[in-house]
Amino acid sequence: MRLGDLPAAMAKRLAELECPEFATRPWVAGPPLAERRVAIVSSAGLVVRGEKPFRGRDPDYRVIPATTRPDQLLLSHISINFDRNGFQEDWNVVFPLDRLNAMAAAGEIGSVAAAHYSFMGATDPVQMETHAREVAGLLRQDKVDAVILSPV
Amino acid sequence: MSALGHYIEEEGIATVAIGLIRPQIENTHPPRALWVPFELGRPFGPPADPEFQNAVIRAALRMLGEGGGPVRIADFPQTDPRERPDPGWHPPILEAPAADHSPAALADAFVAETARLAAAYDRSVAARARTTLGLSGLPIAEAVDYVARWLRGAAPESPVGDMSAPLALRFAIDDVKAYVLEAALIPGSKPSSRQLGDWLWTKTATGRALFALRRAHLDAADERLKLIAGNFIVPGIRVLAAG
Known part of the structure; x- marks a missing residue:
């Protein structure tokens, strides 16, 4: 997003949004990309149709199995101040599972995770910490060693 | 988003965040982040454009194999071609606004x-x-x-x-x-x-x-x-x- 494209007050609010302070600077290395197992973790408030949408600023997460079809995925993010037309036209704009599957088929990445995860990005990140660490545990069980984090 | 990356990387899994708001990336100090100049809501760029979306994903995943961290922020160089209006698009219907505003x-x-x-x-x-x-x-x-x-x-x-x-x-x-x-x-x-x-x-x-x-x-x-x-x-x- 080019903040200069927004009205000044809106750009200022986004630029100055409070961010958490972290005491550590983690950095994990890993194998070449062609050997990595990749998962998507989204903060778009994505839910599989039939599951409870995110309400307000829920700190928990939803599981999106790799078998989820494009017509099963809904976006329940609380904010209405971002574009939804892109997601409406093509889920890969927010959740690029088709792209990752094609990359895995071509050998560009090792494989795609069995499950992906979504949070509600408007929630205070500190409240999401426990849930994020829980998701990391699930990713480890699935032998995921690369996560692409997708906002809206 | 970058904060989630911090927690997950602390748990031992390499992450790269797509970021839409550069100051927020800078303030969160994520392990790796790729800033994209697309409008909010479109982290992987234009809809129905697999090649462009692939370019964004590749640019992000490539950072996983590079050194230079902790805290690496890169910028994606291309803009979203779908920000341009389509002169051939017309709305499905056009209503004349009603005079009665009750x-x-x-x-x-x-x-x-x-x-x-x-x-x-x-x-x-x-x-x-x-x-x-x-x-x-x-x-x-x-x-x-x-x-x-x-x-x-x-x-x-x-x-x-x-x-x-x-x-x-x-x-x-x-x-x-x-x-x-x-x-x-x-x-x-x-x-x-x-x-x-x-x-x-x-x-x-x-x-x-x-x-x-x-x-x-x-x-x-x-x-x-x-x-x-x-x-x-x-x-x-x-x-x-x-x-």
């Missing part, structure tokens, strides 16, 4: 318009084999009716078992907007989000009805309703534009 007349026009959009919506959904409606759990006609009843001045009970009336209203409005905007995704056209938004918020009965609903409840006694009116009906940028 809530009842706006609600009637809104209900009639959504019925007229049904064929365009069905074509659009058939072309993509997909819809994003469903947050309220209501069939679209019921979601429209529920929103219209609020606009007419009623305070209807929630039609959804496990949702309060204001929450059901919020999700019904989300569904109504998705319905109207999906109807405007004419197969074969490539409208920009601005084209679609300009149409919804300045040319349609639905847009006028939602603005009126917002105004009607901005000072509601029910705090939840007031919150929804102020924040979750009309996008902030459209409120500013309307003055």
Whole structure:
């Protein structure tokens, strides 16, 4: 997003949004990309149709199995101040599972995770910490060693 | 988003975050982040453009194999070609604005318009084999009716078992907007989000009805309703534009 494209007050609010302070600077290395197992973790408030949408600023997460079809995925993010037309036209704009599957088929990445995860990005990140660490545990069980984090 | 990356990387899994707001990336100090110059809501760029989306994903994943950390921030160099308007796109219907601006007349026009959009919506959904409606759990006609009843001045009970009336209203409005905007995704056209938004918020009965609903409840006694009116009906940028 080019903040200069927004009205000044809106750009200022986004630029100055409070961010958490972290005491550590983690950095994990890993194998070449062609050997990595990749998962998507989204903060778009994505839910599989039939599951409870995110309400307000829920700190928990939803599981999106790799078998989820494009017509099963809904976006329940609380904010209405971002574009939804892109997601409406093509889920890969927010959740690029088709792209990752094609990359895995071509050998560009090792494989795609069995499950992906979504949070509600408007929630205070500190409240999401426990849930994020829980998701990391699930990713480890699935032998995921690369996560692409997708906002809206 | 970058904060989630921090927690997950601390747990031993390498992460790379796509970031839309560069100052927020810089302030969060994520292990790796790729800033993209796309509009909010489009982290992987243009819809229906696999090659472009692949380029974004490759640029991000490539950072996993590079050194230079902790805290590496890179910028994606290309802009989203779908930000350009499509001169060939035309809205599915054009309504003449009603002269009567009473809530009842706006609600009637809104209900009639959504019925007229049904064929365009069905074509659009058939072309993509997909819809994003469903947050309220209501069939679209019921979601429209529920929103219209609020606009007419009623305070209807929630039609959804496990949702309060204001929450059901919020999700019904989300569904109504998705319905109207999906109807405007004419197969074969490539409208920009601005084209679609300009149409919804300045040319349609639905847009006028939602603005009126917002105004009607901005000072509601029910705090939840007031919150929804102020924040979750009309996008902030459209409120500013309307003055």
